[in-house]
Amino acid sequence: MVVKDIIDILEGEIICEGDLNQEIKTACGSDMMSDVLAFVKDQSVLLTGLVNPQVVRTAEMMDMACIVFVRGKDPDDSIVNLAEIRGITLIKTKYRMFTACGRLYANGLSGGTKI
Amino acid sequence: MSNALHLHYEVSGEDFTRAGEASGAVKKRLKSLGYDSDAIRRVAIAMYEAEINMVIHAEGGFCDVDIYPDRVEILLADKGPGIPDVDKAMTEGFSTAPDNVRSLGFGAGMGLPNIKKYSDEMRIETTIGVGTNLYLTINVKK
Numbered sequence: 001m002v003v004k005d006i007i008d009i010l011e012g013e014i015i016c017e018g019d020l021n022q023e024i025k026t027a028c029g030s031d032m033m034s035d036v037l038a039f040v041k042d043q044s045v046l047l048t049g050l051v052n053p054q055v056v057r058t059a060e061m062m063d064m065a066c067i068v069f070v071r072g073k074d075p076d077d078s079i080v081n082l083a084e085i086r087g088i089t090l091i092k093t094k095y096r097m098f099t100a101c102g103r104l105y106a107n108g109l110s111g112g113t114k115i
Numbered sequence: 116m117s118n119a120l121h122l123h124y125e126v127s128g129e130d131f132t133r134a135g136e137a138s139g140a141v142k143k144r145l146k147s148l149g150y151d152s153d154a155i156r157r158v159a160i161a162m163y164e165a166e167i168n169m170v171i172h173a174e175g176g177f178c179d180v181d182i183y184p185d186r187v188e189i190l191l192a193d194k195g196p197g198i199p200d201v202d203k204a205m206t207e208g209f210s211t212a213p214d215n216v217r218s219l220g221f222g223a224g225m226g227l228p229n230i231k232k233y234s235d236e237m238r239i240e241t242t243i244g245v246g247t248n249l250y251l252t253i254n255v256k257k
Contacts, residue, residue, distance in 0.1 A: 031220060032220055032221075032223045032225075033220035033221055034164065034220075034221055034222075034223045034224075034225035034226055034229060035223055035225060037160050037163070037164060037225070037229050038225055038228075038229055038232070040153075040156055040157070040160070040233075048220075050219075050220045052132070052219055052220065053132040054131070054132070054134065054135065054167075054219060054220055054221070055220065057134070057135035057138075057139065057163065058163075058220075060135070060139055060142070060159075061135070061138060061139075061142065061156065061159040061160050061163045062156065062160070063152065063156060078132065
């Protein structure tokens with residue numbers, strides 16, 4: 001799956017465009033950034049309902065290519081600027097967290113970690 | 116010591132949105148020096164969590180980073196309130212962060228456990244009312 005597929009599956013809207021052909025192997029859905037940071041995964045997408053600059057910084061530390069804001073939340077300019085500089089794609093989807101994760105999972109994306 | 120690349124950063128305690136700038140800068144520098152991406156990620160995450168802690172609990176401080184060919188040594192020093200019970204602070208899920216920090220996505224009690232997990236060596240020197248020095252060593256390779 002690539003970033004572009006995620007946009008299709010979540011009927012998402014691009015807020016900040018990075019590499020849309022970047023491959024995505026795993027996903028992580030959380031509003032707690034420390035929980036995201038607890039599991040290093042490769043080439044991941046972050047789904048979150050949290051809207052602040054630390055979401056982008058967390059993605060940066062984790063080498064994540066894409067952040068999805070659920071429930072149609074709009075990040076402000078400071079967040080978009082941070083993502084732009086780092087080449088991270090920002091997407092918003094109208095789906096809620098559970099549904100957004102479920103749609104990606106149903107299309108073959110996994111959490112990437114064993115229980 | 117002479118073969119280390121030394122970096123110094125001040126961490127502002129006033130602006131939560133800027134927390135992570137030092138970690139991001141170190142990450143970028145390690146990348147340009149050609150270190151292995153897994154190792155870089157471990158350095159970045161450990162340092163980022165520590166930086167967040169400094170902002171949440173200690174009104175900022177400074178980071179000294181020494182980059183060697185085989186390891187990165189980081190000192191994060193603050194003049195905060197100190198950690199009364201380090202063992203308790205190391206427990207996953209234990210947090211003394213205020214509620215407003217939780218609404219920012221931190222304060223889940225994972226900071227120090229995460230730092231320990233990603234570091235090869237971790238040492239805390241803390242004195243109540245004086246501050247905390249956190250020493251980290253993370254082995255890296257190119």
